[in-house]
Amino acid sequence: MTPSPATTAARLTAPRLSTGAVLALASGALILTLAMGIRQTFGLFMGPVCLALDIGREQFGLAMAVQNILWGAAQPFAGALADRFGALKVLLAGTFAYTGGLVLMASSGTYAMFQTGAGLLVGLGLSSVSFAVVLGAIGRAVPPQRRSAAFGLASAGGSFGQFAMAPVGQAMIAALGWSQAFLVMAGFALAMAPLALLLVRASSAGANAEATPESFRPTSSPLAEGGLQAALREASRHPGFWYLNAGFFVCGFQVVFIAVHLPSYLADLGLTPDLAAMALALIGFFNIIGTWGCGLLGGHYSKKRLLFALYAVRALTIAVFLAVPKTETTVLAFAAAIGLLWLGTVPLTSGLVGQIFGVRYLSTLFGLVFFSHQVGSFLGVWLGGVVYTWTGSYDAIWLASIVLGVAAAILHLPIREQALRPALA
Structure with missing residues (x-):
């Protein structure tokens, strides 16, 4: 893939991030580190929780499915x-709610x-401390040319959480x-409260510093002036919006099935819980590289x-x-x-x-797409059990x-990638 001349020009003229944007990015990444890292350890709890509560994998999977x-x-x-x-x-x-x-x-x-606890409270809590809200705040603090990379960096925070929390979770289960x-x-989850305050204050400062006619015009376009209902109508008529929904459904089905059921799958093969924790941590570590890399590539x-x-x-x-063959290697x-x-x-x-519909209602529109991800997550983790x-x-x-x-x-x-209106990009 060769970047277009427009993309190359945008890359060369991309402004530096303001201090507010950098702080918003850092605090948002830390929130995602905790929110995503903690939930990614739940598969390690399946064996001991099922034994203690005298339930099966189907019931444990249903709790995780309701959560998703x-x-x-x-x-x-x-x-x-x-x-x-x-x-x-x-x-x-x-x-x-999460705590x-x-x-x-x-x-x-x-x-x-x-x-x-696992289904209702953690599920509702995650809706408010994960990607749609956090990325929406970050998206308003950074210029469009830097947005994809910023989203990649922030999303990598969730990956780092899995890398860090999986071995910690297994060690705590063994010790405590x-x-x-x-x-x-x-x-750990309670630490998201002060980070939220920092994110919102930094996002406001970043948006004020970065806002220009070219980079952030929340009321300059017909779509923005029409409000949320206009944004929803525009999205519902765009075939690409539905293709993105379908793709994200598959993403949820795959990753949540693997995250929750991989430890038990490995245990059935006679492999150790420590290997399962190491595998989840390794997924998290390489996800840092993959998520950040995809964010950078998405800008070019x-x-x-x-x-x-x-x-x-x-x-x-x-x-x-x-x-x-299934070996440690x-x-x-x-x-x-x-x-x-x-x-x-x-x-x-x-x-x-954001590229197609703009960032004014990014939290809402991406939230709708993310719902498809979670429908897939529900089916993947529940049907696994x-x-x-x-x-x-x-x-x-697996098949x-x-x-x-x-x-x-x-x-x-x-999918047509062009912005509906230039002012929305």
């Missing part, structure tokens, strides 16, 4: 509230308590037990073609993993490869939404992940 569907269903509303009233109140509400959910999970004596480990996680090359390549290679990686190699492809979809997809209960194997879900990956790759090719 509520996260996705509430995400557009959280994004709309952030667009309408500002991000701070939304981020703080999400922090307290409360972890505390309830730690004190669970019944499956109903665990489901309420699953209940006390959840309480420590709750303490066609985002839809990058998404095509990402989904196609992800399907191939899963197919190869199924075909080879092949598991870690798979973790590294899938990590490079893990959340690179986020800066590319959110960047494409159901299929295992019925068949004693995860093979059918479905391959087929869906190929379909997602193809669906991105017809």
Whole structure:
């Protein structure tokens, strides 16, 4: 792929980030580090929680599925509230819900308590402290030429969280037990509150410093003047918006199934919990590289073609993993490869939404696309447990992940990447 002359010119004239934009980017990345890192450890808790509560993998998977569907269903509303009233109140509400959910999970004596904490409270909390709200705040603080790279850096924070928290989570389970480990996680989650305050203040400063007629004009276009309803109508009539929804559905199906069920899949093969934790950490480490890299590439090359390549290679990686013998080497190699492809979809997809529709209602529109991701997450993690209960194997879900990956790759090719109006970019 060769960048166009317009892209090259934009790259050469891209302004430097203001201090406010840099602080917004750093604090947003740290929020995503905690929000995404903590939840990525939940698969490590499956064995001890199922044993303590006398439940099966299907029930544990259902709690994670409810978490993901509520996260996705509430995400557009959280994004709309952030667009309408500002991000701070939304981020703080999400922090307290997330923390409360972890505390309830730690004190669970019944499956109903665990489901309420893990499914309801953590799911609602995640809707307010994850990508749509955080990237929306960052997107307003940076100029368009830097936006894709900024989204990649911030999204890489979630990857670093998985890298850092997976071994920590496994060590805490081994040393303290699953209940006390959840309480420590709750303490980590509470740290998102001061970070939210820093993000919002820095975002406002960054937006004021960067705002120019070319970079940020929230009321200069017909779409912006028409308000949120006009933005929603415009998006609903754009075929690319629905292709992005379909692709992100597949992303959710694949990554949440792997994140939650991979430790149990490896245990069934006689491999150790420490290897599972190492694999999740390795996914997180390489996801830092992959997410940041996709963000950088998205600033220079066609985002839809990058998404095509990402989904196609992800399907191939899963197919190869199924075909080879499962040893420590092949598991870690798979973790590294899938990590490079893990959340690179986020800066590319959110960047494409902003590129086509503008950033004025980015939190809302990306929140809607993210809901599709979470519908896929619900089905991937829940069906993983159901299929295992019925068949004693995860093979059918692995195969479905391959087929869906190929379909997602193809669906991105017809997307028209041009901004609906130049002022929206």
